[in-house]
Amino acid sequence: xxxxxxxxxxxxxxxxxxxxxxxxxxxxxxxxxxxxxxxxxxxxxxxxxxxxxxxxxxxxxxxxxxxxxxxxxxxxxxxxxxxxxxxxxxxxxxxxxxxxxxxxxxxxxxxxxxxxxxxxxxxxxxxxxxxxxxxxxxxxxxxxxxxxxxxxxxxxxxxxxxxxxxxxxxxxxxxxxxxxxxxxxxxxxxxxxxxxxxxxxxxxxxxxxxxxxxxxxxxxxxxxxxxxxxxxxxxxxxxxxxxxxxxxxxxxxxxxxxxxxxxxxxxxxxxx
Ligand SMILES: [Zn+2]
Numbered sequence: 001x002x003x004x005x006x007x008x009x010x011x012x013x014x015x016x017x018x019x020x021x022x023x024x025x026x027x028x029x030x031x032x033x034x035x036x037x038x039x040x041x042x043x044x045x046x047x048x049x050x051x052x053x054x055x056x057x058x059x060x061x062x063x064x065x066x067x068x069x070x071x072x073x074x075x076x077x078x079x080x081x082x083x084x085x086x087x088x089x090x091x092x093x094x095x096x097x098x099x100x101x102x103x104x105x106x107x108x109x110x111x112x113x114x115x116x117x118x119x120x121x122x123x124x125x126x127x128x129x130x131x132x133x134x135x136x137x138x139x140x141x142x143x144x145x146x147x148x149x150x151x152x153x154x155x156x157x158x159x160x161x162x163x164x165x166x167x168x169x170x171x172x173x174x175x176x177x178x179x180x181x182x183x184x185x186x187x188x189x190x191x192x193x194x195x196x197x198x199x200x201x202x203x204x205x206x207x208x209x210x211x212x213x214x215x216x217x218x219x220x221x222x223x224x225x226x227x228x229x230x231x232x233x234x235x236x237x238x239x240x241x242x243x244x245x246x247x248x249x250x251x252x253x254x255x256x257x258x259x260x261x262x263x264x265x266x267x268x269x270x271x272x
Pocket of ligand 1: 222
């Protein structure tokens with residue numbers, strides 16, 4: 001079976017064993033998503049720096065017998081991709097020399113922009129602040145231009161952005177924001193599974209209403225929700241990585257090659 005046809009549930013266990021075919025499927029499907037995310041959130045990084053960052057990320061994921069990779073959500077692909085996004089963007093923040101810690105100014109600014117707005121507007125405002133243009137948002141969120149325009153228009157008049165946002169430093173400021181907001185999970189936050197089920201239309205209004213209400217007051221959950229919409233769209237819209245571009249990433253991974261496996265089997269057979 002061509003590796004691009006393997007599913008998430010099939011290739012992830014193989015990746016954790018260092019199997020080449022599984023990693024080919026992983027890279028074929030997820031490389032394009034990672035590079036789209038870097039385009040949006042770290043636009044100043046440039047192509048070569050982005051490739052080098054992703055190779056380092058792959059090494060970090062596979063270190064100590066794939067310890068970091070094993071720590072990601074394994075239940076479903078979209079939750080896994082949210083973890084992957086957080087991991088890669090944290091690395092980008094380190095690369096830029098950003099200091100996670102004091103994102104209170106940007107957090108206050110975002111709160112002032114979304115406060116009291118309906119959820120549909122909040123997710124648009126959040127993704128727009130993160131780097132998506134109105135046109136890109138229409139595609140990612142599958143929304144009519146009028147709704148996107150209305151959401152962005154309605155937040156005009158909020159507090160002016162802190163220095164940093166809207167300038168050359170803005171991408172770093174946003175990466176700091178994401179880092180901080182990820183860490184802000186509270187005991188009241190619904191499990192991410194609920195948000196996935198809402199997205200898939202599998203939740204009754206009885207469960208949906210409190211979760212949506214919570215989201216409009218909790219930046220952590222709003223960000224989870226927006227990321228879910230984002231990775232869901234990227235998974236559908238991005239074209240797979242061409243086979244001839246795989247090798248430069250495969251070489252960053254501790255892959256158990258067929259030859260090596262055969263050699264060790266022969267070694268055992270011969271008592272070596
Ligand atoms: Zn929450």
